[in-house]
Amino acid sequence: MNIHELIPALREDNGSKIVLLVADGLGGLPLESGGKTELETARTPNLDRCATEGVCGLSIPVLPGITPGSGPGHLGLFGYDPLQHRIGRGILEALGINFHVGPKDVAIRGNFCTVDAAGKIIDRRAGRPTTERCIEMVKKLRQIRIAGVEVFVEPVREHRFVVVFRGDGLGDQVNDTDPQATGVPQLPAEGKDSPSQLTARIANEFIKQAGELLRNEAPTNYATLRGFARYPKIATFQEVYGLKAAALAIYPMYKGLARLVGMNILDAGNNLDEQVATLKKVWADYDFFFIHFKYTDSTGEDGNFPGKVEMIERLDAVVPRIVELKPDVFIVTGDHSTPSKLRSHSWHPVPVLLHASSVRTDGVTKFGEGPCLHGGLGQFQAMYLMPLAMAHAGRLGKYGA
Amino acid sequence: MNIHELIPALREDNGSKIVLLVADGLGGLPLESGGKTELETARTPNLDRCATEGVCGLSIPVLPGITPGSGPGHLGLFGYDPLQHRIGRGILEALGINFHVGPKDVAIRGNFCTVDAAGKIIDRRAGRPTTERCIEMVKKLRQIRIAGVEVFVEPVREHRFVVVFRGDGLGDQVNDTDPQATGVPQLPAEGKDSPSQLTARIANEFIKQAGELLRNEAPTNYATLRGFARYPKIATFQEVYGLKAAALAIYPMYKGLARLVGMNILDAGNNLDEQVATLKKVWADYDFFFIHFKYTDSTGEDGNFPGKVEMIERLDAVVPRIVELKPDVFIVTGDHSTPSKLRSHSWHPVPVLLHASSVRTDGVTKFGEGPCLHGGLGQFQAMYLMPLAMAHAGRLGKYGA
Numbered sequence: 001m002n003i004h005e006l007i008p009a010l011r012e013d014n015g016s017k018i019v020l021l022v023a024d025g026l027g028g029l030p031l032e033s034g035g036k037t038e039l040e041t042a043r044t045p046n047l048d049r050c051a052t053e054g055v056c057g058l059s060i061p062v063l064p065g066i067t068p069g070s071g072p073g074h075l076g077l078f079g080y081d082p083l084q085h086r087i088g089r090g091i092l093e094a095l096g097i098n099f100h101v102g103p104k105d106v107a108i109r110g111n112f113c114t115v116d117a118a119g120k121i122i123d124r125r126a127g128r129p130t131t132e133r134c135i136e137m138v139k140k141l142r143q144i145r146i147a148g149v150e151v152f153v154e155p156v157r158e159h160r161f162v163v164v165f166r167g168d169g170l171g172d173q174v175n176d177t178d179p180q181a182t183g184v185p186q187l188p189a190e191g192k193d194s195p196s197q198l199t200a201r202i203a204n205e206f207i208k209q210a211g212e213l214l215r216n217e218a219p220t221n222y223a224t225l226r227g228f229a230r231y232p233k234i235a236t237f238q239e240v241y242g243l244k245a246a247a248l249a250i251y252p253m254y255k256g257l258a259r260l261v262g263m264n265i266l267d268a269g270n271n272l273d274e275q276v277a278t279l280k281k282v283w284a285d286y287d288f289f290f291i292h293f294k295y296t297d298s299t300g301e302d303g304n305f306p307g308k309v310e311m312i313e314r315l316d317a318v319v320p321r322i323v324e325l326k327p328d329v330f331i332v333t334g335d336h337s338t339p340s341k342l343r344s345h346s347w348h349p350v351p352v353l354l355h356a357s358s359v360r361t362d363g364v365t366k367f368g369e370g371p372c373l374h375g376g377l378g379q380f381q382a383m384y385l386m387p388l389a390m391a392h393a394g395r396l397g398k399y400g401a
Numbered sequence: 402m403n404i405h406e407l408i409p410a411l412r413e414d415n416g417s418k419i420v421l422l423v424a425d426g427l428g429g430l431p432l433e434s435g436g437k438t439e440l441e442t443a444r445t446p447n448l449d450r451c452a453t454e455g456v457c458g459l460s461i462p463v464l465p466g467i468t469p470g471s472g473p474g475h476l477g478l479f480g481y482d483p484l485q486h487r488i489g490r491g492i493l494e495a496l497g498i499n500f501h502v503g504p505k506d507v508a509i510r511g512n513f514c515t516v517d518a519a520g521k522i523i524d525r526r527a528g529r530p531t532t533e534r535c536i537e538m539v540k541k542l543r544q545i546r547i548a549g550v551e552v553f554v555e556p557v558r559e560h561r562f563v564v565v566f567r568g569d570g571l572g573d574q575v576n577d578t579d580p581q582a583t584g585v586p587q588l589p590a591e592g593k594d595s596p597s598q599l600t601a602r603i604a605n606e607f608i609k610q611a612g613e614l615l616r617n618e619a620p621t622n623y624a625t626l627r628g629f630a631r632y633p634k635i636a637t638f639q640e641v642y643g644l645k646a647a648a649l650a651i652y653p654m655y656k657g658l659a660r661l662v663g664m665n666i667l668d669a670g671n672n673l674d675e676q677v678a679t680l681k682k683v684w685a686d687y688d689f690f691f692i693h694f695k696y697t698d699s700t701g702e703d704g705n706f707p708g709k710v711e712m713i714e715r716l717d718a719v720v721p722r723i724v725e726l727k728p729d730v731f732i733v734t735g736d737h738s739t740p741s742k743l744r745s746h747s748w749h750p751v752p753v754l755l756h757a758s759s760v761r762t763d764g765v766t767k768f769g770e771g772p773c774l775h776g777g778l779g780q781f782q783a784m785y786l787m788p789l790a791m792a793h794a795g796r797l798g799k800y801g802a
Contacts, residue, residue, distance in 0.1 A: 033454045034762050062800055063404045064781055065788030066411070069801035082801070083402045092802045341759075345799055347792040348761050349777075369761060379779040 003387050004079060004240060006399065011242045016328035016393040018243070019279075019289045022077060023315055024070070024254075025297030025338025027350040027369060031305060038296075038305060038340060039351060040368035042312035046319035047332060047353065047367040054330075054355035056364040057377025059385060061336045067347045073335030074257045078290075079241070079386030080234065087260070088172065088229020094162050095256025097154055101231050106170045106199055109227040110153070110161040111178060112137055112220040115211075119185045119222075124178060125159040126220040134158060137220050144209045146202050163225065165202055170230070171195030174203060178224035186224050199228065236262025237288065241390060246282060248275045249292035258290055272314065276321050283325055291322075297345075300338030308340050323355075329393045330355040331385065332367070349379055356392035404788055405480060405641060407800065412643045417729035417794040419644070420680070420690045423478060424716055425471075425655075426698030426739025428751040428770060432706060439697075439706060439741060440752060441769035443713035447720035448733060448754065448768040455731075455756035457765040458778025460786060462737045468748040474736030475658045479691075480642070480787030481635065488661070489573060489630020495563050496657025498555055502632050507571045507600050510628040511554070511562040512579060513538055515620040516612075520586045525579060526560040527621040535559060538621050545610045547603050564626065566603055571631070572596030575604060579625035587625050600629065637663025638689065642791060647683060649676045650693035659691055677719045684726055692723075698746075701739030709741050724756075730794045731756040732786065733768070750780055757793035 028037035061068040062082050071092050072082035087095075090107035101107055112134065114123035129137070138155040141163075145151070149167035156162060173192035179185075189204050191197030203225055210223045237245045239262070247258030248268035255265045266282060268275045268291075275291055293315055299307035315332075322330060332355075337348040351372040362376030373379075377388070390396045429439035462469040463483050472493050473483035488496075491508035502508055513535065515524040530538075539556040542564075546552070550568035557563060574593035580586075590605050592598030604626055611624045638646045640663070648659030649669035656666045667683060669676045669692075676692055694716055700708035716733075723731060738749040752773040763777030774780075778789070791797045 029759070029761050033760075034764075037761070058779075063407075063788065064778075064785035065790075065792035065797060066404065066407065067792065067797060067799045069799050072801040083407070087801065089802055346759075347789075347797070349779075370764065373763060373777060373779075374775065379781075 002081065003384065004081065007240055007387060007390065007396070010397045010399055011390065012395055012397050013242055014394050016395060017287055017289070018329040018389050018393050019291065019322055019327040019331065020077065020389070021291045021293070021322065021330070021332045022074070023293045023296040023312065023332065023334050025300045025336060025345065026334025027337025027339070027346070027348050028300065028308065029339035029341045029348065031341055037369045038300070038308040039312055040370060042309045042316065044312060044316040044367055046316045048365060050319065050323065050330065050332070050355040051353050051367040051371070052365045053361070054353055055359040055362050055377055056354070056367065056372045056375030057352045058349035058369070058372050058375070058379045059333060059352050059382040060349050060379060061382045063381070065347050067345050068336050069345065070253055070335060071257060074254065076382030077333065077335055077385055078237070078261050079383055080261065081383050085232060085234055087232055089227030090162070090229035091231060092253070093156065093227065094164060095260070096253040097156055097162060098252035098255065099152070099154055099162060099164060100259070101164065102166070103231050104166050104168060104170070105231050106165045106172050107229055108163045108203070108225045110163050111224045111226065112159045112161070113222050113224055114219040115222040121179065121182050121184060121186060121222070123219060124182060124224070128158045129220050131155065131157040133220060134161060137214065137217065140213045140217070141210055141223070143213060144206055146205050149202055151206065163206065165199065169195050170199045172199065172228045172230040174200050174228040176224070176226040177203070177207060178226050186222070189225065232260070234261060238262055241288070241386065243288040244286050245288040245290065246286040247290045247292070248278055249290070250275070251292070251294050254292040263290060272318050276318050279322065280325060296334065297338045300340045301343055303340050303343040305340040328356060329389050331389055333385070350382070352377055352385065354388060354392060358392050358394070403482065404785065405482065408641055408788060408791065408797065411798045411800055412791065413796055413798050414643055415795050417796060418688055418690070419730040419790050419794050420692065420723055420728040420732065421478065421790070422692045422694070422723065422731070422733045423475070424694045424697040424713070424733065424735050426701045426737060426746065427735025428738025428740070428747070428749050429701065429709065430740035430742045430749065432742055438770050439701070439709040440713055441771060443710045443717065445713060445717040445768055447717045447724070449766060451720065451724065451731065451733070451756045452754050452768040452772070453766045454762070455754055456760040456763050456778055457755070457768065457773045457776030458753045459750035459770070459773050459776070459780045460734060460753045460783040461750050461780060462783045464782070466748050468746050469737050470746065471654055471736060472658060475655065477783035478734070478736055478786055479638070479662050480784055481662065482784050486633060486635055488633055490628030491563070491630035492632060493654070494557065494628065495565060496661070497654040498557055498563060499653035499656065500553070500555055500563060500565065501660070502565065503567070504632050505567050505569060505571070506632050507566045507573050508630055509564040509604070509626045511564050512625045512627065513560045513562070513621040514623050514625055516623040522580065522583050522585060522587060522623070524620060525583060525625070529559050530621050532556065532558040534621060535562060538615065538618060541614045541618070542611055542624070544614060545607055547606050550603055552607065564607065566600065570596050571600045572598070573600065573629045573631040575601050575629040577625070577627040578604070578608060579627050587623070590626065604629070633661065635662060639663055642689070642787065644689040645687045646689040646691065647687040648691045648693070649679055650691070651676070652693070652695050655693040664691060673715065673719050677722050680723065681726060697735065698739045701741045702744055704741050704744040706741040729757060730790050732790060734786070751783070753778060753786065755789060755793060759793050759795070
């Protein structure tokens with residue numbers, strides 16, 4: 001029995017409230033050996049006060065050395081073992097454009113490509129068309145009709161789009177039709193089992209009709225399909241924790257991930273101020289609030305150390321407005337590290353701050369990677385954050401007599 | 402899915418180089434409560450500089466409280482869960498004498514013993530004969546011929562020798578024939594399944610012929626067989642990590658363990674100087690280098706605290722010659738602790754130093770058990786060291802999108 005199975009048997013509803021503030025890619029690195037990270041450099045008086053009153057630690061998103069994408073990073077924070085619960089590429093792509101995937105859906109990543117007269121692929125990305133061209137081509141593909149399923153086609157950007165087949169009994173054990181090479185024709189879709197063979201037949205029909213519709217549209221004169229993925233079977237937040245949860249995110253991907261675990265997706269505006277205003281407005285209506293802040297990640301990915309510092313200070317500035325709502329548990333952390341030094345997600349453990357009246361304080365007085373290393377939560381796998389949140393909120397009963 | 406299954410899907414070859422320097426039994430204990438360990442006592446300016454620039458921690462070889470032998474200790478360091486990948490005693494014994502075991506082999510530990518006229522064992526170790534006598538008796542046993550298998554017999558020392566049966570379809574679920582008692586005859590070999598029944602028939606034939614060959618050689622007038630073990634099915638270093646790996650070890654056991662995971666075994670000379678000279682010579686030819694240093698363990702087992710300190714200082718002295726090769730990741734650790742105070746392997750966590758440009762520095766400026774306790778790697782299971790090495794070498798891609 002894992003902790004995720006244990007919690008539903010132990011949970012108690014005491015009306016307490018939990019806020020999980022996720023600064024995407026929060027963890028960082030010093031630019032020079034022995035120097036300060038972005039978080040350590042930032043002036044964060046409000047977070048520091050919470051760290052002083054609360055308990056700190058470092059979370060390992062998946063396992064030591066493993067760098068997570070946004071999907072596994074957030075599933076871990078939501079308490080789902082990211083190695084057990086996998087979200088297929090097609091589903092993530094659909095979530096990223098705010099497509100509402102459902103339990104009867106198979107979602108697929110599409111690529112416009114260029115083929116020669118013999119049907120051989122000469123450019124797997126069709127010369128990276130503009131997003132306008134992508135939208136135009138997707139409109140053509142929306143003419144595709146296949147008996148027995150609903151077909152949705154949505155643009156992403158450049159050569160990329162999303163296809164969703166909605167119907168009964170569709171499997172997702174289907175190969176990519178993109179041969180990952182040029183000078184060869186695209187591969188036929190084949191299913192590994194009977195439900196997937198049904199999906200493969202539909203996919204091949206989609207590709208055939210796409211070829212006809214795009215025939216005169218070179219360089220975007222054909223399309224390949226990759227990352228076939230069914231909507232994952234996943235217990236909801238309500239089922240696992242008994243929490244009525246609201247997501248206050250701006251970017252579609254994070255709304256989609258929250259929707260996947262059954263959170264209510266609120267219209268949270270377009271910036272942190274508006275997210276916090278929304279939080280205040282709906283405070284009475286939910287037990288759990290997930291607030292997502294993107295810009296600590298995007299500045300990190302840009303290699304913009306001072307920019308990330310500034311974003312952290314901007315985050316710090318809204319903390320008093322959250323604290324004054326008196327959440328029983330207030331957590332600040334990230335889904336992974338995105339050190340500006342590396343310009344990418346990384347495997348480094350992520351600072352965690354947990355503020356609650358039931359914490360064992362630990363002497364940490366500054367929120368930063370160095371101090372968190374000596375925090376009371378130690379280093380722990382991210383999937384244990386939710387049990388810790390539930391416990392500190394008084395929402396978990398005793399295991400065994 | 403465990404991390405060992407995950408890594409092949411994430412690995413990327415970027416041409417970076419990793420050096421794993423294993424000081425066998427590195428971890429120690431203070432002789433007096435509150436005192437310094439061997440490593441803390443040693444003057445190690447070079448390791449300390451690496452610790453300052455790198456990140457430190459403590460590794461738990463198997464699980465808390467579990468003292469590993471060399472086999473599980475090294476498998477853990479190589480990233481293989483030592484509870485999942487077990488190496489039978491017969492195989493370890495064969496590796497220890499540099500016998501090249503292969504996939505068709507069953508390896509067995511043999512004991513010369515003394516039997517009375519009725520065939521009852523009166524001394525399970527034949528009065529601990531000299532090793533010369535052991536070699537002489539093994540020569541006799543090499544006359545044994547059994548249809549369908551090749552039979553190898555190799556001396557170890559005193560009453561101990563190794564038998565290897567090489568053939569198709571041999572199992573290793575065979576009981577020890579040593580009854581672990583005197584006054585009783587040796588037990589017949591019996592197999593639990595059909596392949597093991599084949600091995601048991603061969604073993605019984607071996608014992609019968611051994612009895613005839615040794616009839617007049619009392620006290621070494623019979624032999625028992627123990628620890629039947631097939632060559633373990635284990636994914637190679639190349640398969641798991643995509644690393645071309647070289648082992649620079651001196652003792653057969655460590656060469657054997659490295660060969661087991663598919664490393665190339667180099668002729669590395671007879672001491673640390675020659676090992677490092679070999680490292681320099683073959684630097685361009687491999688991605689990963691395992692250097693094994695035995696004497697931190699043997700001095701520990703001898704209860705020789707100052708001797709172990711001296712060996713650590715000798716290790717420190719070669720560190721600059723490794724660092725000047727500019728490995729992307731340089732790790733110094735042990736396969737387990739061997740405190741001179743205990744004169745044996747122990748379960749205590751083992752100091753780890755990881756030097757790379759992508760580390761999050763942690764304020765540790767001295768390599769030792771005490772400082773490592775506050776290091777950024779925290780305390781972690783040894784099997785996560787390789788994922789951490791791969792990550793810091795830039796050789797692991799993102800998990801999930």
